[in-house]
Amino acid sequence: MLVDGRETTQIDALDRGLCYGDGLFETLAIVDGRPQLWQQHIERLRSGCRRLDITMPAEELLLQEVTSLCRQRQQNDQPRRVAKIILTRGTGGRGYRAGVATSSRIIALFDWPDYPPTRNDGISVRWCRTTLGMNPALAGIKHLNRLEQVMARNEWQDESIAEGLMLDTRGRVIEGTMSNLFIVRDQCLLTPRLDQCGVAGIVRRLICEDRLGHGLAITEQDVDKPDVLAADELFVCNSLIGLWPVITIEDQQAPKSYTVGPVTRRLQTLFNASLQK
Amino acid sequence: MLVDGRETTQIDALDRGLCYGDGLFETLAIVDGRPQLWQQHIERLRSGCRRLDITMPAEELLLQEVTSLCRQRQQNDQPRRVAKIILTRGTGGRGYRAGVATSSRIIALFDWPDYPPTRNDGISVRWCRTTLGMNPALAGIKHLNRLEQVMARNEWQDESIAEGLMLDTRGRVIEGTMSNLFIVRDQCLLTPRLDQCGVAGIVRRLICEDRLGHGLAITEQDVDKPDVLAADELFVCNSLIGLWPVITIEDQQAPKSYTVGPVTRRLQTLFNASLQK
Numbered sequence: 432m433l434v435d436g437r438e439t440t441q442i443d444a445l446d447r448g449l450c451y452g453d454g455l456f457e458t459l460a461i462v463d464g465r466p467q468l469w470q471q472h473i474e475r476l477r478s479g480c481r482r483l484d485i486t487m488p489a490e491e492l493l494l495q496e497v498t499s500l501c502r503q504r505q506q507n508d509q510p511r512r513v514a515k516i517i518l519t520r521g522t523g524g525r526g527y528r529a530g531v532a533t534s535s536r537i538i539a540l541f542d543w544p545d546y547p548p549t550r551n552d553g554i555s556v557r558w559c560r561t562t563l564g565m566n567p568a569l570a571g572i573k574h575l576n577r578l579e580q581v582m583a584r585n586e587w588q589d590e591s592i593a594e595g596l597m598l599d600t601r602g603r604v605i606e607g608t609m610s611n612l613f614i615v616r617d618q619c620l621l622t623p624r625l626d627q628c629g630v631a632g633i634v635r636r637l638i639c640e641d642r643l644g645h646g647l648a649i650t651e652q653d654v655d656k657p658d659v660l661a662a663d664e665l666f667v668c669n670s671l672i673g674l675w676p677v678i679t680i681e682d683q684q685a686p687k688s689y690t691v692g693p694v695t696r697r698l699q700t701l702f703n704a705s706l707q708k
Numbered sequence: 709m710l711v712d713g714r715e716t717t718q719i720d721a722l723d724r725g726l727c728y729g730d731g732l733f734e735t736l737a738i739v740d741g742r743p744q745l746w747q748q749h750i751e752r753l754r755s756g757c758r759r760l761d762i763t764m765p766a767e768e769l770l771l772q773e774v775t776s777l778c779r780q781r782q783q784n785d786q787p788r789r790v791a792k793i794i795l796t797r798g799t800g801g802r803g804y805r806a807g808v809a810t811s812s813r814i815i816a817l818f819d820w821p822d823y824p825p826t827r828n829d830g831i832s833v834r835w836c837r838t839t840l841g842m843n844p845a846l847a848g849i850k851h852l853n854r855l856e857q858v859m860a861r862n863e864w865q866d867e868s869i870a871e872g873l874m875l876d877t878r879g880r881v882i883e884g885t886m887s888n889l890f891i892v893r894d895q896c897l898l899t900p901r902l903d904q905c906g907v908a909g910i911v912r913r914l915i916c917e918d919r920l921g922h923g924l925a926i927t928e929q930d931v932d933k934p935d936v937l938a939a940d941e942l943f944v945c946n947s948l949i950g951l952w953p954v955i956t957i958e959d960q961q962a963p964k965s966y967t968v969g970p971v972t973r974r975l976q977t978l979f980n981a982s983l984q985k
Contacts, residue, residue, distance in 0.1 A: 434721055439914030441728065444711055444814045449794065451854035452729030458802070483855070484862065486978065515802060517726065520858075525735070525792060525818045527854065527861035527885055541802045554736035564905070565877050568859060576758070576853035577728035577804065582845060584804035584892075585761065600842050600904075608804055627877075628841070650743050 432539040433496050440454065448519030452575040454534075455479040455519075460671050460706075461512040461540070463500045467706050468670055469494065471633045476518060479499040485520050486534040495536045504540050506620045511543040513671060519575070525537070541602055545608045546593075546672060551699065553678030553691050554593035556667070558656075559608065563599045563628040571631035584608045592681060596659070596668055599628050604654045607667045611635035612654075615664035615694045620649040634668040634702065643701040647694065664692035673706075709816040710773050723812055725796030728804065729852035731811075732796075737948050738789040738817070738984075741778045744983050745947055746771065748910045753795060756806045756849045763811040773815045778824040778954065781817050788820040796852070801983060805898055823870075823949060830955030830968050831870035833944070835933075836860040836885065840876045840905040849906035850865050861885045869958060873936070876905050881931045886954070888912035889931075889963040892941035892971040897926040911945040911979065924971065941969035950983075951976045 432440050447453035460467040480487040497514050502513070517539075521532030536634050538673050559631055561583035569576070583595050594607040605623050606612050611632040614621040622639065625631050639651065659665065665677040676691040676699075723732035734753055737744040750767050756762040774791050781789070800811030838860035846853070848895075852883050860872050871884040881898050883889050888909040891898040899916065900910050914920055916928065936942065942954040953976075954966040 432721060440721055442721040444709060444717055444719040444794075445816065446726065447858075449723065449726040449796075449814075450852065451858050451860050452852055453855060456727070483859070513802065517721075519726075525790065526821070527857045529858060529862050537723065539802075544803070563843050564843030564845060564846070566839060566841030566856065567877075568838050569841070569855060574855055575727065575729055576855045578730060578846060578851055578853045579843065580804045581724075581728050581730050581806060582760070584858075585806050600844075698910070 432537065433500060434537050435535055436496060442535065443522045444535060446519050446522050447529075447532065448517060448535065448575055453520045453576045454485065454517060455483065456575060457516045457572055457573065458670060459497070459516070460512045461501055461514050462706065464505055465499070466494070466497050466514060471636065472670070475573060475633065476516065477629070478616050479574065480518070482572055483520070484529070485518065486524070488518070488536055489535065490692055493536070493538070500540050502539055503511065509543065513541040513543060515539045515541065517575070544671065550593055550672070550675050553676045555679040555681060555693070556593055556594045556596055556607070556677050557587060557592050557681040559586055559595040559597045560584060561597065563605050565598050565599050565626055565627035570628050571625045573630050582607045592679065593675065596680070602655065604656060604659055605629045610667035610669040610672065613638065613666050613668065614658060614662040615655065615692060618647065618694065620647050620694070621654060621658065622649070622651055623654040624651045632668065633670045634673070637702070637705070638668070643698065643705055645698055647703055649666055660687050662689065664695045665689050666695045666698070671704050709814065709815050710777060710978050711933050712812055713773060713945070714923065719812065721762070721798045723799050724806070724809065725794060725812065725852055729854070730797045730870045731762065732760065732850055733852060734793045734850065734944040735947060736774070736791045736793070738778055738791050739983065740787055741782055743771070743774050743791060745910050748913065752850060752908070752910065753793065756851065757795070759849055760797070760851065761806070762795065764812060764900060765795070765811065765813055770813070770815070777815055777817050786925070792816045792818065802894040821948065827949070827952050829937065830953045832868055832956040832958060833871045833873055833884070833954050834869050834958040835975065836862060836863055836872040836874045838863060838874065839872050840882050841876070842876050842904035844904060847905050848902045850907050853903070870952065873957070879932065881933060881936055882906045886971060887944035887946040887949065888959045889918055890915065890945065891931065891935060891939040892969060893939055894923065895971065897924050897971070898931060899928055901928045912949045912951070914979070914982070915945070915975065919981055920975065920980055922975055937964050939966065941972045943970050943975070944971045950979050
């Protein structure tokens with residue numbers, strides 16, 4: 432792990448990232464020592480810095496630190512790793528006022544999560560009771576205020592449930608605890624608008640801007656439970672898992688099943704191919 | 709500073725308090741080496757632990773650590789200090805799932821903030837643009853997800869403005885960035901309900917439960933801007949500042965002035981007397 436470029440596992444206990452969640456993070460897939468979708472992650476980090484008025488370090492510095500960490504820890508039996516970049520407003524005094532702190536950066540390397548490979552062929556999800564508060568000022572940003580996700584993820588322990596779907600306080604479906612959600616209907620893609628809450632994921636953006644070349648019509652819109660239940664296909668996505676088709680939604684009243692459809696399969700193939708470029 | 713009882717200024721960079729704001733804090737006034745309103749702070753911390761399912765350390769341990777730190781750093785020229793207790797879910801792996809972490813505790817001592825004493829005779833406040841997202845699951849808790857307050861407090865640099873008032877996303881007035889808000893009208897007290905957002909302050913609770921013996925009728929209710937503008941008296945409060953009367957609300961359209969009324973003065977006196985018991 433590197434903290435401000437130094438090999439250490441410790442940070443200042445008065446860092447504003449700890450005191451107030453005053454910072455941002457990115458979680459990147461590392462394949463054969465190379466960070467995947469680097470430009471997209473950096474763009475999102477830069478945009479988060481702009482919105483929260485946090486000093487963005489030079490991209491070259493971040494890339495150098497991530498790659499040096501990867502090189503150092505390279506293990507032939509682990510072609511895939513996870514890198515996490517945490518960027519905080521830095522160490523400040525007590526109180527919400529930000530002052531003139533220099534941002535702190537933490538770069539850590541983790542083992543690839545041992546998700547069962549079967550998840551690529553379909554997962555079960557559940558509805559979370561924990562809702563997402565709405566706040567346009569923070570919507571979309573991958574900031575460190577993540578208690579809602581923590582509480583939602585801790586609603587279930589059942590290993591057979593791979594993800595939980597979260598609604599906002601108005602009852603609209605927004606995303607998974609760690610992923611974005613897409614609906615396929617009549618050969619078109621729908622995904623929830625993230626102007627009030629939610630995290631604007633990297634893979635979501637690749638799909639929305641059609642960087643994958645899928646050529647499908649796509650709409651960002653308000654999504655409610657009936658929209659989800661009426662889907663032809665359903666999938667969740669993020670930079671580590673890629674795309675996981677949803678085949679079951681657990682629901683005490685009426686569990687709902689989906690088949691893994693051709694659109695999801697095609698997007699999975701396109702996404703995987705894009706990583707190997 | 710003490711981290712888990714050890715003299716250090718560092719914590720684990722993978723502490724969930726940093727990664728996700730997954731924790732709680734308390735800010736206490738220390739007078740002549742003694743933490744003020746200790747029982748109330750501990751009760752709130754315990755209640756926060758219950759709601760977030762974080763392990764609460766023994767109260768005796770926390771008290772011993774706070775007092776030993778105070779004793780050690782006692783300075784005769786500084787009768788008042790500030791203690792901050794941060795309690796996080798502890799160090800966990802990557803991912804929102806909480807696992808079985810042991811909570812981490814940080815206890816830090818700070819100088820008393822040099823608020824101008826004139827603030828006891830009235831302050832100017834402003835309306836913040838940053839709103840508070842609504843989420844019943846987190847409402848009232850003094851957790852570490854405080855980006856909204858950070859953004860609101862950074863809207864102004866003008867030293868003559870002592871506090872900013874925050875509205876929720878539905879336009880109701882909730883609190884100050886670091887304080888709770890009370891309205892005096894017709895000799896009654898009104899304060900915003902905190903069932904959707906906001907921090908349930910210690911002094912607010914003392915007033916609401918009438919531990920001060922003010923004997924006034926009090927209502928927790930929805931409050932909007934016209935309610936604030938129609939107040940006979942207005943004040944903000946927290947454990948460090950006590951009660952600050954509001955004498956001006958800055959507003960581009962119509963700045964509003966209040967006089968420091970007898971109810972506010974009486975509550976100030978009662979609060980100050982309660983601390984010396």
